[in-house]
Amino acid sequence: xxxxxxxxxxxxxxxxxxxxxxxxxxxxxxxxxxxxxxxxxxxxxxxxxxxxxxxxxxxxxxxxxxxxxxxxxxx
Amino acid sequence: xxxxxxxxxxxxxxxxxxxxxxxxxxxxxxxxxxxxxxxxxxxxxxxxxxxxxxxxxxxxxxxxxxxxxxxxxxxxxxxxxxxxxxxxxxxxxxxxxxxxxxxxxxxxxxxxxxxxxxxxxxxxxxxxxxxxxxxxxxxxxxxxxxxxxxxxxxxxxxxxxxxxxxxxxxxxxxxxxxxxxxxxxxxxxxxxxxxxxxxxxxxxxxxxxxxxxxxxxxxxxxxxxxxxxxxxxxxxxxxxxxxxxxxxxxxxxxxxxxxxxxxxxxxxxxxxxxxxxxxxxxxxxxxxxxxxxxxxxxxxxxxxxxxxxxxxxxxxxxxxxxxxxxxxxxxxxxxxxxxxxxxxxxxxxxxxxxxxxxxxxxxxxxxx
Numbered sequence: 513x514x515x516x517x518x519x520x521x522x523x524x525x526x527x528x529x530x531x532x533x534x535x536x537x538x539x540x541x542x543x544x545x546x547x548x549x550x551x552x553x554x555x556x557x558x559x560x561x562x563x564x565x566x567x568x569x570x571x572x573x574x575x576x577x578x579x580x581x582x583x584x585x586x587x
Numbered sequence: 588x589x590x591x592x593x594x595x596x597x598x599x600x601x602x603x604x605x606x607x608x609x610x611x612x613x614x615x616x617x618x619x620x621x622x623x624x625x626x627x628x629x630x631x632x633x634x635x636x637x638x639x640x641x642x643x644x645x646x647x648x649x650x651x652x653x654x655x656x657x658x659x660x661x662x663x664x665x666x667x668x669x670x671x672x673x674x675x676x677x678x679x680x681x682x683x684x685x686x687x688x689x690x691x692x693x694x695x696x697x698x699x700x701x702x703x704x705x706x707x708x709x710x711x712x713x714x715x716x717x718x719x720x721x722x723x724x725x726x727x728x729x730x731x732x733x734x735x736x737x738x739x740x741x742x743x744x745x746x747x748x749x750x751x752x753x754x755x756x757x758x759x760x761x762x763x764x765x766x767x768x769x770x771x772x773x774x775x776x777x778x779x780x781x782x783x784x785x786x787x788x789x790x791x792x793x794x795x796x797x798x799x800x801x802x803x804x805x806x807x808x809x810x811x812x813x814x815x816x817x818x819x820x821x822x823x824x825x826x827x828x829x830x831x832x833x834x835x836x837x838x839x840x841x842x843x844x845x846x847x848x849x850x851x852x853x854x855x856x857x858x859x860x861x862x863x864x865x866x867x868x869x870x871x872x873x874x875x876x877x878x879x880x881x882x883x884x885x886x887x888x889x890x891x892x893x894x895x896x897x898x899x900x901x902x903x904x905x906x907x908x909x910x911x912x913x914x915x916x917x918x919x920x921x922x923x924x925x926x927x928x929x930x931x932x933x934x935x936x937x938x939x940x941x942x943x944x945x946x947x948x949x950x951x952x953x954x955x
Contacts, residue, residue, distance in 0.1 A: 521889045521893070522716070522717070523720070525885065527889050527890070545787075545792075546787060546883065547779075547783070547787060548779060548783070548890070550882075550889060559881060562885065563885040564881045564882065564885050565884070565888070566855070568720070568724065568725050568855070
C-alpha cells in the first residue's frame, strides 16, 4: 500500500489522493483546500494546476477515442 | 424551529407554522396534522389515503404537480429535519410512511416512463464512466448558467439562488442516505466525495454552509423553506427525486447514476454562474460557492463516474440499467426546470411561482 495514488483518468485529469505535497516549479507550496485533487493535463484549465473540467470542451484525448460500448436496452 | 415537546397532553403541544403554505388538499391536510402530535393521527390524517389516491389518479403530470411535490417534500422533510417543525414521531408513523411511498411509487413510475429505454454499457467501470461522460457532454446553446453569465439582471440572479436553495441548503444530504446501502469501492468513493461536500472537517466549508453565506450576502433569508412558496413544483421535484433515490435502497443504482451525472454537469456551469455574479458587481463572499464548485466537482465527477457508479456496476452488474436511468432522469428533470426558468426570463417574466420581493443587497445599494 503506497502513501499516495495518482489516477490517470481517461480523457481527463490526474487525480491525486493520499499523502503528498503540491509545490510550484520553484518549490513554493501550492495552496490546496481539499484532500484529493484533480490536476489539469489538457492545458486548458483556468485554475491550473487544478482541473476545471475544460478538457471536455476542447476534445482532450488521452488515448484513441473509445466509444462507450453501449447497446440499446430497456429499463 | 423550537417546539415545546415536554408537555404531556396534546393541548399543550405547540409546533410552529412553516414559512410556506399548502398547495392543495393533500399538503393542506399534512401541514395541519403536523401542527399536532402524531398521537392524534387517527383524527388529523383521517381520509388521507383516499385523498392521496384521488390526487395521484387525477394528476396528469406528477413532476409538475404542486400539491403532490410539496407533500413529498414535507414527508421527506420528516427524515431530514428542519423542513417543517413537527412531532418527531411523525418520521416513522405508518400513515406518513405510507403516504410517502404512495407518492414515490407514482413519481418513480412517471420518471421511468418519461426516461424510456436507455443505452446500457457493459458492467465495467471505465465503460460506465465513458457512457456517463458521453451522456453529460457539454452542449452549446442556451442554458441557465450562460444566461446568468451574460445577461441576467440582479433580480434574475437572485431568483436563480432562490430556486437552487431547495436542494443546496441541504446539499449532498440526499446522496448521503445511500452510503450504508453501498459497499466496497462504491461506498469508499461516495464517502470521499461526501467528506469534501461536508467541508473536510471544517463546518464553515460545508457546501451547504457556503451557499447559505451566499444567500445572506445577497440579503436573502437562508432559513430552509423561507421562499418555498415561490418555487415551482418542478424544482421541488428535482430535489424530491434525489431524496427518493437516496432513501430507497432498491434505488441505489439510480442514486449513484444521478450523482455522477449531477457532478459531471457542474464544474463548467458553476464557472459561468460565478462570472455572472461578478459581472453584477458581487465579490468573493457571493461567488465563493460557485468558484468552489468549479474545482471540487472536477474532482468529484471523476470519482463519481469511475468509482461510485463504475464501482457499483462492477460489484452489482444488475444495477447498470438503473445507474443509467438515474443519470438520464437527472438530466431530464433538471432540463425541464431549466427550460421553465429560461422561458420565463426570455419572456421578461419572473421564473418564480409567485412574486416575492427578493430585495437588493446592501452592498449593491451602496455603490448605486
